[in-house]
Structure formats: C-alpha cells, structure tokens
Amino acid sequence: MYLTWFVAFVAILSSQVESAKILGIFWTMGRSHHLTGSALLKALAASGHEVHLMSSFYDDVKIPNYKQEHLKGIIIPDTTNLNTSKISQMLDFIPTMNRNVEGFWKNEAIQRLIKTKPKYDAVIVLSFFNDYVLALPHYLEAPTIIYSSMSSNRVNNKYVANPNLPYAPTNSFFGRLGVTGMNIVLTIIEDYLLAPLQNEFIKKYLPGSPTIKELTKNVSLVLVNSHFAVEPPRPYVPNMIQIGGFHSQKIKKLPQDLQNYLDSAKNGAVLFSMGSVVEIGTNLPKEKLDIIMTGLGKIAPIKVLFKSEIEIPTAPKNVLISKWLPQNDILAHPNLKLFISHGGLAGTTEAVFHGVPVLGIPFFADQKTNIDSVIRSGFAIKLELEEISQKTFDMAIKSLLINSTYAANAKKRSSLLKKQPVKPLENAIWWIEHIIEHKGGDHLRNIGMELEWYQLYMVDIMLFFLALISTILVISFFITRWMLRKLTSLLGGKSQKVKKQ
Numbered sequence: 001m002y003l004t005w006f007v008a009f010v011a012i013l014s015s016q017v018e019s020a021k022i023l024g025i026f027w028t029m030g031r032s033h034h035l036t037g038s039a040l041l042k043a044l045a046a047s048g049h050e051v052h053l054m055s056s057f058y059d060d061v062k063i064p065n066y067k068q069e070h071l072k073g074i075i076i077p078d079t080t081n082l083n084t085s086k087i088s089q090m091l092d093f094i095p096t097m098n099r100n101v102e103g104f105w106k107n108e109a110i111q112r113l114i115k116t117k118p119k120y121d122a123v124i125v126l127s128f129f130n131d132y133v134l135a136l137p138h139y140l141e142a143p144t145i146i147y148s149s150m151s152s153n154r155v156n157n158k159y160v161a162n163p164n165l166p167y168a169p170t171n172s173f174f175g176r177l178g179v180t181g182m183n184i185v186l187t188i189i190e191d192y193l194l195a196p197l198q199n200e201f202i203k204k205y206l207p208g209s210p211t212i213k214e215l216t217k218n219v220s221l222v223l224v225n226s227h228f229a230v231e232p233p234r235p236y237v238p239n240m241i242q243i244g245g246f247h248s249q250k251i252k253k254l255p256q257d258l259q260n261y262l263d264s265a266k267n268g269a270v271l272f273s274m275g276s277v278v279e280i281g282t283n284l285p286k287e288k289l290d291i292i293m294t295g296l297g298k299i300a301p302i303k304v305l306f307k308s309e310i311e312i313p314t315a316p317k318n319v320l321i322s323k324w325l326p327q328n329d330i331l332a333h334p335n336l337k338l339f340i341s342h343g344g345l346a347g348t349t350e351a352v353f354h355g356v357p358v359l360g361i362p363f364f365a366d367q368k369t370n371i372d373s374v375i376r377s378g379f380a381i382k383l384e385l386e387e388i389s390q391k392t393f394d395m396a397i398k399s400l401l402i403n404s405t406y407a408a409n410a411k412k413r414s415s416l417l418k419k420q421p422v423k424p425l426e427n428a429i430w431w432i433e434h435i436i437e438h439k440g441g442d443h444l445r446n447i448g449m450e451l452e453w454y455q456l457y458m459v460d461i462m463l464f465f466l467a468l469i470s471t472i473l474v475i476s477f478f479i480t481r482w483m484l485r486k487l488t489s490l491l492g493g494k495s496q497k498v499k500k501q
Contacts, residue, residue, distance in 0.1 A: 019050060020436045021119065021121050022049050022051050022052070022121060022436075023142070024038075024051065024055070025055075025124070025125050025126070025133050026055035026057070026125075027056055027071060027074065027133055028126050028128055029128070030277060032149070032346050033346075036346050037055075037149065038053060038055065038057075040243075041124065042061070042063055042066060045063050052069070052120075053066070054071050070109075072107060073106065073107065075099050098194065098197050100130070101201050122142055123137035123142045123145065124146075124147055125137065125146055125147070126147050127155070128149070129190070131190075131212045132212065136206075139206050143221075143435050143436070143439065144219045144220055148222060148224045150224065150225065150366055152224055154183045155186065156240075161446040161448030161449045161451070162235075162446075163235060164183055165235075166179040195211075199212055219239075220239065220440045220444070221431055221435050223241050224240060225345060227244030227349075227424070229245075229352055229414075230374070230417070231370075232373060237446045242424070244349050244417065245417045245424050246424035248328055248349060251328065251329055252326065253329075254330070254333070258305070258325075261303065261305070262333045262335050263335070264303075265303040267301045268303075269305065270299070270336075270337060270397075271331065271339050272307065273342075274342040275342050275347060277344075280307075280310055280312075284385075291390050291393055293316060294390060295390065295393040295397055296397075297316030297317075300316065300318035301318065304319040305322065306319050306322070307323070327350060328350045332354050339356045339357070340358075340361065341358055341360055344367060352374065352377075352414060354414060355411040355413070355414030356410055358379065359381055360381070360382045361383050361385060361388070363385070374413075379410035
C-alpha cells in the first residue's frame with residue numbers, strides 16, 4: 001500500500017500536465033467492458049489526475065486520487081438464448097436497455113451529481129447503447145470523451161462521423177450486404193426504438209438538455225479498444241484513436257497457486273474462458289460440455305485452466321476448474337500454448353498482445369467478427385456451437401497445438417501490437433490530456449458531423465447524378481424517337497413521290 005502511494009506521489013511530481021479532475025461514467029451491463037475502461041482511469045490516477053469513477057461494477061482497489069461510486073440497479077439481460085441471430089439478440093436486449101434508462105437516473109450518486117454540479121475538466125463515458133448518459137457531461141459543461149470497448153463500428157462511429165465500412169469483415173457482395181443491413185437495423189433500433197424513451201427521461205431529469213441526436217455531436221474524442229494487429233486495417237478520423245492492447249501492458253503477479261500450476265506445465269498449458277457474460281452452466285449445453293471435457297482430457301499431460309461458475313465433477317485430472325481466473329496475466333505466462341475463448345474483443349486483444357493462438361467458440365454480438373479477424377491473421381480456428389463434435393473439437397485443438405504456423409503468426413501479430421511508436425496506454429493518456437488542455441476537441445472535429453447520413457455517404461449526390469443521367473437518357477430517347485419519326489416520314493414522302501413519277 002505504501003509503495004502504491006509513493007509511486008502515485010512520484011507520478012504527480014513528474015507529470016508535465018497540471019492535475020485535472022476527471023469523471024468516469026460506466027453504466028454498463030458487461031463487467032469486461034468495465035474492467036478495460038477502469039484500467040484506463042486507474043492509469044490516469046497514477047499519472048496524477050484526480051479521478052472519480054461511477055460504475056455499475058466496483059473494483060476492490062485502493063488507489064490515491066481514485067474515487068469509486070457503485071451505480072446500483074442495472075439489469076443484465078437474460079443470456080440463455082445467446083445462440084440466435086444478431087437481430088434477434090438486439091431485439092431481445094431492447095426491453096432491458098429501456099428499463100436501464102430510468103434505473104440510471106434514479107441512482108443516488110447521479111442525483112447528487114445533478115444537484116451539486118461539481119466542476120470537472122473532462123467526462124469519460126463508456127458507450128454501449130446508452131447515449132442518454134451524454135446529457136451529463138453537457139450539463140456539467142465538460143468535454144465529452146467516449147471510451148468504447150469495441151473497435152470502430154456503427155455504434156461508435158456516429159460520434160465523430162468515422163466512415164462505416166461494409167467491406168471491413170469481407171469484400172464479398174453478401175458479406176457487404178449483411179453488414180449494411182445490420183447497420184440499417186442498428187440505426188432503426190437506436191433512432192426509433194431507444195432514443196424516444198431516452199429523450200423523455202433526459203427531459204425529466206435534465207430539463208432543457210439537447211436531444212440525443214445533438215448530444216452525440218458534442219463528443220470531443222473517441223478511444224476505441226482496437227488496433228490493426230487485431231482488426232482489418234481501416235481509416236480513422238483524427239479524433240477517433242486506437243488504443244488496443246492498453247489494458248494488456250501491465251502484467252500482474254499471479255496468485256501463487258496458479259503460478260505454481262503453470263510453472264509445472266512443462267508440456268504446455270491451455271486457458272479456457274468464455275468471459276464474464278457466457279455461463280458454462282446456462283449457455284453451454286451439457287452434451288457440448290462433455291465433448292469439450294473429453295477433448296481436454298485427451299491432450300494430457302498438457303494442463304488446462306478452465307473458468308466456470310459451476311463445479312464440473314467429470315473434469316479430467318489435467319483440468320483445473322476455477323470460478324475466477326486473471327485472464328491477461330495467465331495469457332502472459334510462457335507455458336500458455338492455447339486460448340479457448342468466446343471471442344470477446346478484450347480477450348482477443350489480450351491473446352494477440354501475448355502471442356497466443358485462439359480456438360474461438362462465438363456466442364453473440366461482435367464475437368464472430370472478432371474471431372474471423374484473427375482467423376484471417378492466421379492464428380485461430382472457429383467452431384460454431386452447433387459444429388462442436390468430438391471429431392471437430394479434437395481436430396481443432398490438435399491443429400492449434402501441433403501446427404507451428406499458428407504460433408508463429410500469433411507472435412507476428414503480437415510484435416505488431418507491442419512495437420508501436422507510443423505505447424497505447426500512454427497514447428490514450430496523451431489524447432485525454434490534449435482534450436483537457438484545449439477544453440474540448442473542436443479543432444479535431446470532422447466536418448462530416450454537420451451532415452446527415454445520406455450527405456456523408458454521398459447518397460444525395462449519387463441520386464442527383466442518377467436523376468440527371470436518367471433525365472438525359474429520357475430526353476435523348478424522345479429526341480431520337482422524334483428524329484426517327486421525322487426521318488421515316490421524310491423518307492416515306494420521297495418514296496411516294498418517286499412512285500407517282
């Protein structure tokens with residue numbers, strides 16, 4: 001504890017930027033989203049800033065200049081039917097998202113914030129279909145910074161008019177059609193199913209506040225937890241910054257029992273973790289779990305760390321079951337040879353950072369896309385839940401453990417993520433301090449923020465040219481037809497004169 005105080009004190013003295021007051025608002029249903037975002041705020045506190053985090057999750061840590069308040073009442077959606085289409089998942093989430101709107105504003109901490117209206121130099125919001133939260137930084141008259149635990153997509157591109165690229169996952173016609181269709185569905189859900197109710201509560205608790213559509217235009221900076229080593233390369237506007245891998249930089253000492261377990265894994269070790277949302281007892285059918293356990297038993301003497309909220313009596317001797325595992329720190333161990341994951345972006349980024357091949361078993365949201373990205377990078381295999389059989393599971397594990405190409409490609413991607421001109425965490429802190437220093441990010445603002453979507457993507461220009469070309473073609477058609485008729489009439493008249501003669 002005294003060492004932590006000393007390090008923070010030295011950081012304050014050595015900081016070249018005057019200490020600022022920063023508020024974090026993390027009203028999130030995902031603990032993994034909170035964990036990556038809170039890592040950023042802890043780093044800001046260690047840099048000498050006074051940080052106040054309000055979150056639906058709470059970290060049991062004591063850090064100087066780092067105050068936490070637990071926001072109560074968030075409803076986490078039922079995840080028993082995760083293996084459905086993306087559209088079905090989104091429609092199932094809507095009632096929960098709408099119930100969480102009022103739950104947020106009723107929090108005692110939020111009400112106190114509204115009444116006292118303290119001064120902050122910046123407000124960092126964890127964004128995930130909760131744009132009503134943007135009303136608070138506007139009310140507090142502080143620059144708004146978005147932290148997104150995802151890569152750039154329709155959900156966070158709208159804050160800075162970053163282009164939505166339907167060709168990012170695939171350049172095939174049906175792939176682009178699918179992404180475009182999903183973007184349209186997300187737009188309809190946000191604008192017509194979520195925004196009306198959210199605007200009502202904003203008016204109720206913060207009268208006179210702008211609408212969500214206007215609030216999204218007040219964002220100074222968006223920090224996305226991604227990097228071209230993890231996702232396909234794509235363009236970024238100046239105020240959307242990639243910081244992928246920032247939470248993987250700091251590797252903590254493992255608990256002694258796990259350290260001993262991995263140190264003794266001379267033939268290698270495997271980590272199995274489905275993240276903080278997917279539950280083994282609820283979301284993984286028993287027959288699939290039995291297949292997985294049988295397959296893991298076959299790779300002995302390779303050891304396995306298996307994260308599960310339930311006990312598994314049938315677990316083989318080489319499998320250690322634990323309700324909680326420090327994922328990033330385990331992936332950093334040199335004996336770790338394979339990561340079996342649901343494909344969440346945080347875990348996928350950690351696997352890339354530490355150069356560990358991945359067997360992806362995606363369930364929902366962006367997990368399939370994340371796994372597809374690392375498959376293209378050459379160090380992953382994907383198994384859909386319905387595809388898991390003893391043969392497919394055994395073959396996938398065998399390929400990833402034996403074929404050295406997967407490990408080599410993972411190390412290459414790790415090098416790309418680690419060897420950057422500026423480390424991602426330092427880059428994130430620099431940009432946040434930049435926004436604080438200039439009291440906002442108007443100088444970075446993309447002019448596209450002033451345009452409607454059909455203007456941003458030149459739909460009106462294309463329609464204009466389509467109408468112009470169509471008009472020219474129609475006029476040309478009628479002129480040609482008129483000329484042909486005249487010519488036919490003229491030639492017909494001359495023919496009749498010749499016959500009379």
